[in-house]
Amino acid sequence: MTGRHSDRAAATPILELEGVNKSFGAVHVLKDVSLRVFAGEVMALVGDNGAGKSTLVKTIAGLHGVDSGDIRFDGKPAHLAGPRGASELGIEVVYQDLSLCENLDIVENMFLGREKRTRAGLLDEHAMEGMAAETLASLSVRTVTSLRQPVASLSGGQRQTVAIAKAVLWNNKIVVLDEPTAALGVAQTEQVLALVRRLAERGLGVLLISHNISDVLAVADRISVLYLGRRAAELQASATSQQHVIHLMTTGQHLVASTMENRS
Template identity: 65%
Template structure:
């Protein structure tokens, strides 16, 4: 089932047209890779989905219903979570503190319910088969890059998100840590979440994605099933925006 649909989305910043008539789908239980060169519009598109930018044209639908996203809180209430490249984690807090940051559980005595939060954090990590984080009471400052990424992804799962957008989750990670994060991305989709993976790493994209959407200068060059393309074709879409010469479908949901 298609959880997220964008139809004809446009966004301008003054005279600069950042997005033009963009169509995009992300289905529940699948990883949809969003690729494109620097300046293609990926960050703007993600911020529109996350309620950071208001769209100027088109429509955003969640589970088939048109939605008006005026701020990030609107997106969060609809089950949209973004794991930004900088992860937005607090080094001085432990994993539990970060996972519940701004959404802390309170006891009847109006104190922090540390036991309940710790238990929920452990259950969330266990549900994702995470074994790389030794303790949810570790300070984030002591975690490796892969462990930090895991904590950020688990935070999005904790709030029963329908749509999770991961912005370059393997950037600056080593080979082993990258494998761990990609495995976690796959498990997240297997839980029925619609995962959007924003990445420049073609190896990661081709390994974990179910479909690939390529932006070129603010327009959607093509969105196609992963099985329909190879790395050369994806790079061609990213660098030229041409899909017809490759024999690829240009309409979302079409097949060759």
């Protein structure tokens, strides 16, 4: 099941934020923000600089607590007690810097801090390599020629692929992708966007943060637009246009219907 064709009316979101507020001193960064992410869909989060995207992502990642509002995971109240708490629930965030160690190979990066060991306490290289290969194969990744390549030798697209595969290795339910196509070439961007869709096709909920509206419209099911800390709109990607999304990002207001460019 993919998000593009599924009926959300009776479904329970994997992740739901309702009326979330967050301030830093006198600065009210998030103002009654609500967001829902369903299994098998790509929800895009867009907004201009200062809209509150980074703060919202860090809230979902457990880095920031909320001042007020509700967070639910699989329909149950959730308290995101730090990054470990978010990870234990099933939320994994792939930040723009990817957090990969260039001197380690692909397998070592995918299991960094979560290494598998034999009964004798030694690293179980065979098991880790097998799990890494299985994960990449399940995502139809064909751009990596060797699991033992040092990350330093990989292209930007390959590094993004490794970071995403690392995020889904542990059976997470939500993957948050922070600007996954930033600084990538055209071919590498297409590969990463195809991988984003495959995550949703596997039944994961994907929260995509991006400034590239063309990329968003290419892969997203729904789009949530933030403007100065508030949710300006939630849109069906198939029923909006780049012009409309950009207008919402910069003004917080819908375009007059007659000026919209409807997408088929």
